[in-house]
Ligand SMILES: NC(=O)c1ccc[n+]([C@@H]2O[C@H](COP(=O)([O-])OP(=O)(O)OC[C@H]3O[C@@H](n4cnc5c(N)ncnc54)[C@H](O)[C@@H]3O)[C@@H](O)[C@H]2O)c1
């Protein structure tokens with residue numbers, strides 16, 4: 001039996017993928033084997049002793065202490081693409097809202113209640129304050145062409161925009177889906193110098209924090225509109241305010257409010273982190289996260305982990321031993337010696353690596369009687385981080 005702790009509300013259709021005979025869902029569990037979460041900040045949490053896996057029902061994993069998890073041999077999963085359509089739709093709304101002053105105009109009309117004699121007349125006189133340009137024919141710069149960026153880029157082409165993109169790590173998957181009409185830019189500086197609208201779709205990490213700093217704003221085409229539905233930390237807010245004051249940024253729209261962004265609704269539009277908040281995407285993410293954690297806990301199979309390599313061996317009824325270790329030479333030799341010592345015949349062995357980490361699924365014909373001694377011997381190899389027996 002595995003206990004799964006939920007740190008946020010996770011859609012029930014997703015949790016239903018964890019069968020009751022093998023899984024207990026408990027939002028207060030103190031020592032769970034699995035954690036499923038959305039944006040809960042795990043950085044201040046101790047990783048409990050029994051923890052085996054963490055699944056983020058969503059894309060961004062900057063709220064999870066990945067390095068700490070890796071050191072403990074704990075894979076962190078996310079759900080690539082499961083909320084991409086929801087974010088794409090909100091970004092399209094953002095393109096229109098940052099242009100046409102829909103939000104400010106609608107709020108102004110509400111303010112006319114009990115405040116003027118003739119609403120119709122006031123509206124016709126006042127609407128000139130809320131004009132804004134059309135997006136067709138304008139250039140959209142997409143920074144980050146992953147699951148969301150690709151969908152945004154393709155949809156913007158359909159709306160009649162010129163689209164330019166920048167992503168030095170473009171995946172094969174993205175390349176397959178990206179329209180050939182998206183023009184590739186060699187650098188962020190070149191992209192921001194040409195774009196009338198810029199949209200950010202990159203993860204927040206130590207390399208991308210404050211991507212939009214004073215220097216990048218200085219390279220930006222004056223009058224550009226900047227959309228940030230990725231993470232607040234990608235933009236240096238002090239530099240942003242200066243760019244607004246200098247006329248470089250005509251409007252900033254973000255899904256990540258902070259105190260310093262409030263109080264200037266004409267220039268800064270903030271939504272309350274709504275990108276993935278649709279029933280469809282909440283279900284998609286929860287289902288994928290639950291399936292990933294179920295596969296790992298039950299069979300040791302890994303798909304969509306941000307810190308572990310993919311490693312999947314279809315279940316064939318035989319017991320398996322999984323070993324996660326540092327990715328250095330002669331590990332297979334050392335592991336093999338232990339298997340030989342305990343006369344364990346290997347039916348199938350898959351060893352995959354990602355960066356400094358390697359992971360094995362070893363399907364065995366049978367387990368030895370003194371399996372506890374074998375586990376001790378495996379842990380005696382000092383580069384082994386985690387051993388699991390799945391019988
Ligand atoms: N507002 C929301 O509710 C919401 C919802 C989902 C995702 N997000 C955010 O959006 C981000 C992107 O999501 P996704 O699903 O498209 O992820 P993804 O992993 O599919 O795509 C990210 C892309 O960014 C690229 N990239 C990384 N560093 C880059 C850099 N320095 N310059 C240019 N490109 C770079 C990668 O190569 C990748 O193609 C997530 O990390 C998350 O922070 C926000």
Ligand SMILES: O=C(O)[C@H](O)COP(=O)(O)O
Nearest residue numbers: 038039057058059060276
């Ligand atoms: O990274 C993500 O997937 C989004 O920011 C969604 O976050 P949420 O699941 O907390 O809405």
